[in-house]
Amino acid sequence: MPRPLLIVSHTFPPYKGIGGRRWMKFAKALxxxxxxxxxxxxxxxxxxxxxxxxxxxxxxxxxxxxxPQRYPTVLFKRPLTRVLDKVMYRVxxxxxxxxxxxxxxxxxxxxxxxxxxxACALIDRHGIRxxxxxxxxxxxxxxxTLLKERRPIHLVSDLRxxxxxxxxxxxxxxxxxxxxxxxxxxxxVMAGSDRISTPHPAVVEHLKRTYTxxxxxxxxxxxxxxxxxxGPPRPDPSPALRRxxxxxxxxGAQEADRYFDQVLAAFAQLRDDAPAAFAAASLDLxxxxxxxxxxxxxxxxxxxxQHIRFHAPLPAKAIFPRIAxxxxxxxxxxxxxKDVLGTKFTExxxxxxxxxxxxxxxLVSRHIEENRLGVSIRVEDLAARLPExxxxxxxxxxxxxxxxxxxxxxxxxxxxxxxxxxx
Numbered sequence: 001m002p003r004p005l006l007i008v009s010h011t012f013p014p015y016k017g018i019g020g021r022r023w024m025k026f027a028k029a030l031x032x033x034x035x036x037x038x039x040x041x042x043x044x045x046x047x048x049x050x051x052x053x054x055x056x057x058x059x060x061x062x063x064x065x066x067x068p069q070r071y072p073t074v075l076f077k078r079p080l081t082r083v084l085d086k087v088m089y090r091v092x093x094x095x096x097x098x099x100x101x102x103x104x105x106x107x108x109x110x111x112x113x114x115x116x117x118x119a120c121a122l123i124d125r126h127g128i129r130x131x132x133x134x135x136x137x138x139x140x141x142x143x144x145t146l147l148k149e150r151r152p153i154h155l156v157s158d159l160r161x162x163x164x165x166x167x168x169x170x171x172x173x174x175x176x177x178x179x180x181x182x183x184x185x186x187x188x189v190m191a192g193s194d195r196i197s198t199p200h201p202a203v204v205e206h207l208k209r210t211y212t213x214x215x216x217x218x219x220x221x222x223x224x225x226x227x228x229x230x231g232p233p234r235p236d237p238s239p240a241l242r243r244x245x246x247x248x249x250x251x252g253a254q255e256a257d258r259y260f261d262q263v264l265a266a267f268a269q270l271r272d273d274a275p276a277a278f279a280a281a282s283l284d285l286x287x288x289x290x291x292x293x294x295x296x297x298x299x300x301x302x303x304x305x306q307h308i309r310f311h312a313p314l315p316a317k318a319i320f321p322r323i324a325x326x327x328x329x330x331x332x333x334x335x336x337x338k339d340v341l342g343t344k345f346t347e348x349x350x351x352x353x354x355x356x357x358x359x360x361x362x363l364v365s366r367h368i369e370e371n372r373l374g375v376s377i378r379v380e381d382l383a384a385r386l387p388e389x390x391x392x393x394x395x396x397x398x399x400x401x402x403x404x405x406x407x408x409x410x411x412x413x414x415x416x417x418x419x420x421x422x423x
Contacts, residue, residue, distance in 0.1 A: 002035050002036070003421075004035070004126045005030060006040065006122055006131045006132070007134075008039070008119070008133040008134070008144070009041050009133075009134045010136075011041070011042065012024060012064070013056065014049045014050065014051045014057070016051050017051070019134075021053055022158075023039075024051075024053045027039060027062050029224075029409050029413035030061075031060065032410075037062045037063070038063050039064045040119060041067070042067060043068055044069055047077070048077065065118060067111065069107070070111060075093075075096075076107065079293075096109075101178070102174075102182045102185065103171065103182050105169055106139045106170075108140045109137075112139075112146070115140070115143050116143065116147055116150065128153070129153055132420070133155070133158065134159075135160065138186070138189075139185070141189045144192070144193070145188050145191075154194050154195075155192065156193065156195045157193040157197070158196075158197045158198065158221065159198045161340070162203060162206070163182070165210075187211070191214065194217065195219055195420050196214070196218045197219045198221065199220070199223045199341075200339070200341065201220060202339035221412065221416060222346075222406070223346060224346075224408065225346050225407045225408050225409060227408065230350055230351060240277065240391060241327040241328040241354065241390055241392075243327045243328075244284070244327065245283070245284045245286070245328075245329055246329070246332075247286040247288075247322075248288055248331075249287070250287055250332060258379055259379050259382070260295055260298065264302050264308070265383035266382055266383045266384075267302070267307055267308060269384070269387050270386075270390055274387065277390055281307055281390050282307050282309065283330065285310050286319060287310070320347070323347075324353065327354075328354045328355070332379075333360075334359065337364070338360040338361070338362030338365070339362045341363060354374040356377065356386070357375065357377065358376075358382055360378065361376070364376075372397060373402065375389070375396050
């Protein structure tokens with residue numbers, strides 16, 4: 001039955017960031033199903049606006065309520081090119097730990113009062129019962145339990161990523177005392193939420209194992225394919241995977257640098273061993289989230305700039321035809337995400353492009369290989385293995401019959417209604 005809903009997502013269009021995409025899509029799908037969807041999100045600084053999914057905001061039934069960010073942009077903006085930015089980064093790294101308990105890298109640490117005030121006002125004004133909050137930043141999920149103490153809501157807490165049991169989002173830099181504080185917040189979220197959702201089976205398993213008393217609250221809510229963006233699946237790719245594309249963020253800092261060095265070595269090897277194949281080989285990079293100047297310089301130093309090409313990030317509807325026109329999609333996954341099957345995988349599978357996964361063995365590599373969706377290569381093997389794929393010496397056969405219907409947006413939104421919302 002259609003009802004008013006409140007979604008809370010710190011990153012949300014028009015604010016850039018992949019973190020806002022998941023619930024932008026669900027907001028669109030739920031609004032189409034007749035729900036009045038209200039969204040609290042960070043207004044974000046002007047310099048970080050320009051989300052590729054901003055068009056979805058025009059969907060009738062979605063009303064956004066931005067809050068001032070309040071967290072220093074300089075701590076997460078990349079690259080830092082101005083001297084003032086670098087100075088302020090050091091200043092905030094000294095000041096914030098004095099002001100914040102737990103993880104001071106959490107962008108929502110100063111949001112408690114303004115969030116609770118706005119959420120309570122919206123609940124009272126619109127008769128909202130269902131509140132769905134997504135993290136990271138994870139402090140928002142804890143604020144949801146405080147909201148539940150103030151209003152009779154049905155609270156759904158969505159963990160897009162791992163929280164206390166991994167080192168992402170600044171976790172690797174926290175003292176034992178700060179990590180313990182975050183674990184207490186996580187336990188409070190598990191106890192205070194009516195449902196816990198996550199797109200990752202590995203997170204489901206961890207939460208059920210760690211919080212056995214709350215295991216029946218945990219649900220898998222997968223990332224969704226939005227056919228509005230992707231268009232129809234494409235025909236089979238070429239046997240020789242020479243036209244490659246990489247679209248998205250490049251996580252993992254030092255790991256990513258090692259990966260990129262291997263890519264350069266692979267192209268240099270192809271140039272030496274198979275000049276004809278090299279002449280037709282290309283890698284088009286659409287990297288989001290950070291600068292690429294250092295990578296450009298490495299490419300130019302090797303004389304590969306005609307074959308490894310950098311482009312500005314594109315909106316979803318513009319990038320997916322380019323993915324569909326490529327022979328394969330190159331995806332680097334850092335070790336911390338080896339068991340995290342993100343949105344990009346289902347989208348690439350929908351377009352019937354083979355994935356060349358680069359990273360450690362884990363759930364991601366097993367899923368790709370067991371379902372015949374591409375190939376998985378360890379970083380240290382990439383320089384030798386990638387040329388084999390590009391000359392066709394090693395073939396990748398994908399399963400064009402792989403059933404993607406469970407991943408479609410409307411199908412997942414229907415499940416969300418039935419399994420996560422209040423009765």
